[in-house]
Amino acid sequence: MSLYKQLVIGICLFTLILFCGNYVITLESAREQYSKQLTSHAQDAATALGVALTGHIHDAAMTELMVNSIFDSGYFYRIRLVDIKNGQPLIERQGKPAGANVPGWFVQLVKLQPGEGDAIIMDGWIQAARVEVSSHPMFALARLWDDMVASFLWLVLCSTACILGAMVMLHRSLKPLNQIVEQAMSICRREFRNVPDMPQTPELRRVVEASNMMVTQLKTLFYEQAQRTEVLREAAYHDSLTNLNNRRAFDIKLQSLLRDEESVTGHLIVLQIRDLAGLNQRIGGEKTDALLLAIADILRELQQRFLSHDGFLARIRGGEFALITLEILPAELENALSARLQTLSEQEMSDVSPLAHFAQVVFHSGDKAQNILLQADRALVKAKTDVHYFADSLIHTEDNNDEEHRLWLTRLEDILIEEKFILFSQPVFECNDSQHVLHQKVLARIKAENEEIIPAGQFMPWVHRFSLNYRMDLVMLKQTLREMANITQPLAMSISGESVATDEKLNTLLLLLKNSPVEAKRLTLEIDEKELPEPERVSQLVNKLNAVGCRLGIQHFGGRFNLVGNLPQWGLAWVKVDGSYIHHIDKEEDKRLFIEAMYWATRQINLPIIAERVETSGELAILNKIGLYGAMGRYFGAPTLLSEQ
Numbered sequence: 001m002s003l004y005k006q007l008v009i010g011i012c013l014f015t016l017i018l019f020c021g022n023y024v025i026t027l028e029s030a031r032e033q034y035s036k037q038l039t040s041h042a043q044d045a046a047t048a049l050g051v052a053l054t055g056h057i058h059d060a061a062m063t064e065l066m067v068n069s070i071f072d073s074g075y076f077y078r079i080r081l082v083d084i085k086n087g088q089p090l091i092e093r094q095g096k097p098a099g100a101n102v103p104g105w106f107v108q109l110v111k112l113q114p115g116e117g118d119a120i121i122m123d124g125w126i127q128a129a130r131v132e133v134s135s136h137p138m139f140a141l142a143r144l145w146d147d148m149v150a151s152f153l154w155l156v157l158c159s160t161a162c163i164l165g166a167m168v169m170l171h172r173s174l175k176p177l178n179q180i181v182e183q184a185m186s187i188c189r190r191e192f193r194n195v196p197d198m199p200q201t202p203e204l205r206r207v208v209e210a211s212n213m214m215v216t217q218l219k220t221l222f223y224e225q226a227q228r229t230e231v232l233r234e235a236a237y238h239d240s241l242t243n244l245n246n247r248r249a250f251d252i253k254l255q256s257l258l259r260d261e262e263s264v265t266g267h268l269i270v271l272q273i274r275d276l277a278g279l280n281q282r283i284g285g286e287k288t289d290a291l292l293l294a295i296a297d298i299l300r301e302l303q304q305r306f307l308s309h310d311g312f313l314a315r316i317r318g319g320e321f322a323l324i325t326l327e328i329l330p331a332e333l334e335n336a337l338s339a340r341l342q343t344l345s346e347q348e349m350s351d352v353s354p355l356a357h358f359a360q361v362v363f364h365s366g367d368k369a370q371n372i373l374l375q376a377d378r379a380l381v382k383a384k385t386d387v388h389y390f391a392d393s394l395i396h397t398e399d400n401n402d403e404e405h406r407l408w409l410t411r412l413e414d415i416l417i418e419e420k421f422i423l424f425s426q427p428v429f430e431c432n433d434s435q436h437v438l439h440q441k442v443l444a445r446i447k448a449e450n451e452e453i454i455p456a457g458q459f460m461p462w463v464h465r466f467s468l469n470y471r472m473d474l475v476m477l478k479q480t481l482r483e484m485a486n487i488t489q490p491l492a493m494s495i496s497g498e499s500v501a502t503d504e505k506l507n508t509l510l511l512l513l514k515n516s517p518v519e520a521k522r523l524t525l526e527i528d529e530k531e532l533p534e535p536e537r538v539s540q541l542v543n544k545l546n547a548v549g550c551r552l553g554i555q556h557f558g559g560r561f562n563l564v565g566n567l568p569q570w571g572l573a574w575v576k577v578d579g580s581y582i583h584h585i586d587k588e589e590d591k592r593l594f595i596e597a598m599y600w601a602t603r604q605i606n607l608p609i610i611a612e613r614v615e616t617s618g619e620l621a622i623l624n625k626i627g628l629y630g631a632m633g634r635y636f637g638a639p640t641l642l643s644e645q
Helices: 001-053 060-073 105-112 138-188 203-238 247-259 276-283 285-306 330-347 367-387 391-417 456-465 470-483 505-513 535-547 559-568 589-601 617-626
Strands: 076-083 089-094 116-125 126-135 265-272 313-316 320-327 356-362 421-432 433-447 493-495 525-527 551-557 574-576 609-611
Touching: 001 060, 001 138, 060 076, 060 089, 060 356, 060 456, 089 126, 089 247, 105 138, 105 505, 105 525, 116 320, 126 559, 203 247, 247 313, 247 320, 247 367, 247 525, 265 276, 265 367, 276 285, 285 320, 313 470, 330 617, 367 574, 391 470, 421 470, 433 456, 433 470, 456 493, 470 493, 470 505, 470 525, 470 589, 470 609, 505 535, 535 551, 535 559, 559 589, 574 589
Parallel strands: 433 493, 493 525, 525 551, 551 574, 574 609
Antiparallel strands: 076 089, 076 126, 116 126, 265 320, 265 356, 313 320, 421 433
């Protein structure tokens, strides 16, 4: 029982005891007072009658007239005259006054006795008779009943007002305790919140201040750890001059894509500044650095403009930049890049023309990284002798894409209309118990005309190109919720950033979840790290999903580690680390150090970390030693049909 209820019940019991005690004392006092009044009333009537009859005791008519007048004028039960000599009654009047509206149980409870009084009637110096008068208690009972009813109503009104006032005061006084409880619950949800309203009660004020101090300290420790981890990542995977990814990060990303069976085809664009060493000597290191920064800015802008859903940009050597993407490259990219580089030449940022060469290489899942880089070097050599080499390769790719454009658009439209995605799933296990499944990750597949199962990596670039992400998310959510009716395990499903970018699209997803409350409680939606909206929007998204019983997680995490500072406010279900940081973690020290730093940063807010694409027992052993919550990947087995779970 809560403290509030205990205090309210205690106040009610105290008020009831006080009420009953006061009522009993008042009743007893009134009963005694009315009893004395009845006796006094009877005695006064007897005395008056005795005085009036003195000297007239032998006048029977006068005596009877006086007795009748006294009896009829007041509430008397009986009046009689008794002869003192023989004790025989001379006159006796007895009756019961008109009944008052008094309940019988009250009469029995009060037990008010009739008042008795007597007087001697003299005949000269001789006692001739005795008058006996008995007052009837009905009048007193009626007055006493009215007084008790009025007293009862007044006490009830006062008690009710006091209890309600006490409840309001308790609610206000104990409100900080409820806020502290909510604060503790928010910490469990990986959110750090202070109690804003400080209570006036000194004892509670100290408790709230101590709680806020604890939360502030936890938040400070978390941010300090997050900053140290970000510094570690910057040192290991970022180029200090351009703030792009460095060669180490590039190698990790490329190898990860080449091992990913979901990613069938990708593109590598390499840009090389001409004669960087000579430029450094001729125009100086400061101007050369400015040129490098300008080219880095150009590549960032083109990446955001043409590759909004994908793209990994790095500086891999002194004057060499690389862009990796799984999306279909538009032909306009070459014109835009050439135009921007020409602008730099016109600004005389370099004394050579053309300022740089660039080339494109197509790679496939299973290719060797060395072979891809060797092809890129050869392509750069061709680009130096053929200025149209890059454009020709893009046009050729565009021509091939045009041939497939209509086929893929028709195929995807049919699947979306008929809701015919094939749902596969991959289990996520606890790191320290490879038999315990935490949840199943839902994967999308489609079936080609020849009944071949096509993985997501092959059709997702076309989904991005045709802007079908939102429609695909709706269909996938509908199919997943239907399948969950026959599955007891929790599921996780990916959605795109486009589906949560506006309230209109998000509300459509929420409506589907709201209409399936039982399934929604076992479903967690996941957003790719690079598609996350603004931090405030993520907080709103988490709250809206929690309202319908669903939760939110982040997948492919690691590239934007600066987001760690927002994790305490979001209350996520988990964070899944990108597989590129997991591959060979048992052999590469920098990856292990990075994952350890990430683990200790998120451990302070009790945020589970799950490793993606675990492939060997050695990797799993290191992850278990670090303390990660879960793991998924080919080491545990290939994805299977969701309906078979």
